[in-house]
Amino acid sequence: MRDALYSLEDWVRFGDELRRPLLVGPNLSTSTKLCIVGAGLSGLSIAYRIASKRPDVEIEILERTDRCGGTIETWSEGEWLCDVAVNAARPHPAFWRLVEDLGLGDAFAESNPQAKKRWLLINKKKTQLSWITALKMGPIRLFRSLRSSTVGKKSVAQVFPSETIADAMTLGIVNERSANVDADFLMPSLTKFGDEPPIKWSKIKKMMAETYPLFQPRKGSVASFSGGMQTLVDALVQQLNTFENVKFHFNQDLSKPEEVATEHHVPISSVIWCAPRDRTNQEFTSLDVYVAGYHNNAVSEVRRGYGTLIPDEDIPISGILHESDVHPSPRAPANHRLFRIMAPSSRSSSEEAVRTCLKQILTHSEPVIFQKIGTRKIPIYAPGYMSNLDINKEFTRAGWFFSGVSVTHVIAEAERIADLF
């Protein structure tokens, strides 16, 4: 593992991503050949960062399926366009750096400022979500919970003042109730997990803000690609295919790093595992993703915004995202709006139940398009997860199955790993 203390320069490059441990096996940086398992965003961006820097290192990318991107996939039909999973990136300079390095600046833009509002649907009533909502739960409770949040190994429910808001948030991010989610994993800055910055965090944030290439994002905004997240995957694959030192292998059936090392004649320390491992099916939740598109007239009563989170388990839907409101590029034909619907498998939501529910909570009108566009499995990160990470591995581990849920995390991690070379 890398030295625990980072320089100010590191903090400015990576911010609180540095609170997450980098799970690097010994001697990784002396490898002359690397085997990267998994061609999701993590495996692809690690390969891209190392291959760009070290043309002398051979890189084999080993993927179980016949496609790249893993969780990421963009669905389209005619002028309708929607990401099945990741639809946008939260601001982080590492993500912006990758977009710039891949020459994707023209296809990448900030979310629509008119679509910032998020709502919670509780007891059939919509409430706007904000820190004020949390404060309404009681300032003393908020203060107490934030103070207790630094004790460690707690669930998000334990550190957050309102369990309802915490549930809505964790359901929206990891499809799981807040009592079952590790606070150190989801919000390491709040719980003060890992290393502390050498100067005040607020100063570091200001310094980071000056390092964004392309454009400096507004507070609370997200950013996306005009052609959906698949744009990023396609650009990474295209670049990797131009490198002579990188080879892709698809339809690989691998279960252990030892097996990879033997088959590809590398020491185990040259294996970078960016796929699930040591996880049973019980350590995942899953959800179905639908799109529903309407003529503007049918949804004129639905306010423009980011979307609505629905913690109530009796409702088949946990979230409705206003895709065509949020993104700066069109996601629907003219005079239409597109919504993405999350239906957790734990709520046993059939297609019919989702359709009926939309009529009750979004609009009585029939959608002009309604489709299930995918199902995704999401790793569970139970309380204590970060504190109990096994950091003494002979091989390197990366990606969201292991160390962090957001794409900004995955991209920052790739740069941190490549820095070692």
Ligand SMILES: Cc1cc2nc3c(=O)[nH]c(=O)nc-3n(C[C@H](O)[C@H](O)[C@H](O)COP(=O)(O)OP(=O)(O)OC[C@H]3O[C@@H](n4cnc5c(N)ncnc54)[C@H](O)[C@@H]3O)c2cc1C
């Ligand atoms: C519905 C949903 C919405 C999301 N929205 C956002 C968002 O808006 N913003 C955000 O920042 N993040 C979001 N995320 C999280 C984001 O998708 C992940 O952080 C990121 O895509 C993870 O990339 P990865 O490469 O680590 O994993 P994956 O994308 O899962 O890739 C893993 C790869 O490994 C392969 N593989 C698996 N097992 C093996 C094996 N044994 N051998 C070889 N290959 C194997 C898989 O086929 C896959 O290609 C969302 C996730 C979901 C499910």
